Amino acid sequence: MFSQDIYIQRRQKLTEKLDDGVVLILGNTDSPMNYKDNTYHFRQDSNFLYFFGLDIQNLAGIIDLNSGEEILFGDDFTIDDIIWMGPQASMQEQAAKVGVKKTMPTRQLFTYVGEAVKQGRKIHFAPPYRAENKILLHELTGLAPALQQEQASLPLIKAIIELRSIKDQGEVEELRKAAAAGYEMHVAAMKMAMPGVWEQTIAGTIEGISLANGNPPSFPIILSQNGETLHNHDHSSVLQKGKLMLVDAGAQTDMCYASDFTRTSPVGGQFTQKQREVYEIVLAANNQATALAKPGVTYMSVHREAAKVIASGLKALGLMKGDVDAAVEAGAHALFMPHGLGHMMGLDVHDMEDLGQTAVGYDDEIRPSEQFGAASLRLGRKLQTGFVITNEPGIYFIPALIDKWKAEKINADFINFDCLEAYRDFGGIRLEDDLLITENACELIGERIPITPEEVEATMK
Ligand code: GLY
Ligand code: MN
Numbered sequence: 001m002f003s004q005d006i007y008i009q010r011r012q013k014l015t016e017k018l019d020d021g022v023v024l025i026l027g028n029t030d031s032p033m034n035y036k037d038n039t040y041h042f043r044q045d046s047n048f049l050y051f052f053g054l055d056i057q058n059l060a061g062i063i064d065l066n067s068g069e070e071i072l073f074g075d076d077f078t079i080d081d082i083i084w085m086g087p088q089a090s091m092q093e094q095a096a097k098v099g100v101k102k103t104m105p106t107r108q109l110f111t112y113v114g115e116a117v118k119q120g121r122k123i124h125f126a127p128p129y130r131a132e133n134k135i136l137l138h139e140l141t142g143l144a145p146a147l148q149q150e151q152a153s154l155p156l157i158k159a160i161i162e163l164r165s166i167k168d169q170g171e172v173e174e175l176r177k178a179a180a181a182g183y184e185m186h187v188a189a190m191k192m193a194m195p196g197v198w199e200q201t202i203a204g205t206i207e208g209i210s211l212a213n214g215n216p217p218s219f220p221i222i223l224s225q226n227g228e229t230l231h232n233h234d235h236s237s238v239l240q241k242g243k244l245m246l247v248d249a250g251a252q253t254d255m256c257y258a259s260d261f262t263r264t265s266p267v268g269g270q271f272t273q274k275q276r277e278v279y280e281i282v283l284a285a286n287n288q289a290t291a292l293a294k295p296g297v298t299y300m301s302v303h304r305e306a307a308k309v310i311a312s313g314l315k316a317l318g319l320m321k322g323d324v325d326a327a328v329e330a331g332a333h334a335l336f337m338p339h340g341l342g343h344m345m346g347l348d349v350h351d352m353e354d355l356g357q358t359a360v361g362y363d364d365e366i367r368p369s370e371q372f373g374a375a376s377l378r379l380g381r382k383l384q385t386g387f388v389i390t391n392e393p394g395i396y397f398i399p400a401l402i403d404k405w406k407a408e409k410i411n412a413d414f415i416n417f418d419c420l421e422a423y424r425d426f427g428g429i430r431l432e433d434d435l436l437i438t439e440n441a442c443e444l445i446g447e448r449i450p451i452t453p454e455e456v457e458a459t460m461k
């Protein structure tokens with residue numbers, strides 16, 4: 001947990017950004033896995049962690065914007081709880097850790113919010129994403145779950161995004177720890193990528209590394225020799241020589257800060273010439289994005305520049321043709337990279353995505369694209385000092401997509417469909433680093449995981 005002052009300052013800044021009413025931040029509850037007391041690993045709500053810091057179930061925070069009063073709602077543990085769980089701090093002690101003076105039992109939250117609703121006061125809440133909190137919010141405010149998304153407070157959403165987008169020094173240190181754990185995960189995976197190894201053995205091993213560094217991975221591990229499936233959570237195959245193993249995985253520190261890296265390794269430890277040619281293009285796109293990312297530059301423009309590196313590399317290989325700028329303008333490269341270059345990262349691996357991706361990644365100046373590929377870009381707006389983002393270009397050969405584009409002659413002026421036949425079983429390559437936007441440029445968070453073909457091969461020896 002950060003020092004008490006950090007949480008006091010964050011709530012103060014939030015209060016300054018909002019006019020009147022009551023801010024209600026719901027913490028998360030335990031979620032049963034197969035019966036009530038057998039629960040999934042607890043993950044606190046990230047907004048609650050940011051403003052109220054306590055990584056504990058069944059809490060809610062209130063900030064009265066008019067009076068300035070802050071209250072933490074939650075129940076003290078009973079002697080029965082303590083018998084099973086061990087000694088627990090009191091609510092007053094917990095609240096003091098984050099600089100909140102007043103606590104009240106959970107049942108009084110109903111009275112408090114009910115009274116505020118009766119008085120016609122504005123209740124500022126973020127869109128709930130868990131069923132338990134949708135039900136709770138319904139009980140508290142009378143607002144049906146189906147209406148909660150549209151009735152969530154836009155001023156609160158905007159204020160949270162403004163604050164959480166800029167990482168302070170303590171947060172960057174946490175992100176560096178997450179990156180160090182991510183490094184360990186990826187190097188372990190590379191060393192294990194040998195023919196005959198079950199993907200699940202590697203996925204389980206690196207999940208354990210994240211856990212040993214504080215928490216489960218920042219998202220379900222993507223690990224597959226079928227890397228052309230972008231989010232492939234199926235780890236059931238046995239690795240075969242000649243395939244590429246794509247691993248997209250990150251750790252989560254004990255304070256819930258994330259890392260998110262992707263590396264692609266040749267099963268057995270040596271790239272073929274064909275693999276290396278495509279790999280070098282993805283690496284060049286990744287390096288180009290890192291060279292360009294700096295304050296004042298839109299990430300939409302960095303995405304486009306990375307796309308141009310990919311299109312020109314594929315043109316040199318004979319898989320694309322025509323004018324590179326025109327191909328990227330037409331979205332032809334998206335046959336090979338049908339996703340965005342990256343996203344915000346922090347407490348959430350896709351930071352603040354619960355608040356709405358357009359609100360997080362776009363603004364009045366830069367609106368989301370509707371073009372296939374670019375439409376999946378989660379962050380398009382101008383970068384600012386203190387942003388933490390990912391840089392994750394890729395090239396994939398997705399047979400179903402190739403067949404569709406070929407049959408429908410989509411971007412046929414820019415694609416050599418006949419040459420693609422030899423790549424149908426190639427798989428996919430993605431190379432993802434995490435970046436901190438600095439005063440005039442950006443820096444990689446953490447030591448760079450082996451990434452050149454030579455570094456990867458040396459690691460796998
Ligand atoms: N969580 C997958 C990615 O965005 O890289
Ligand atoms: Mn990733």
Ligand code: MN
Nearest residue numbers: 260390392432
């Ligand atoms: Mn990512």
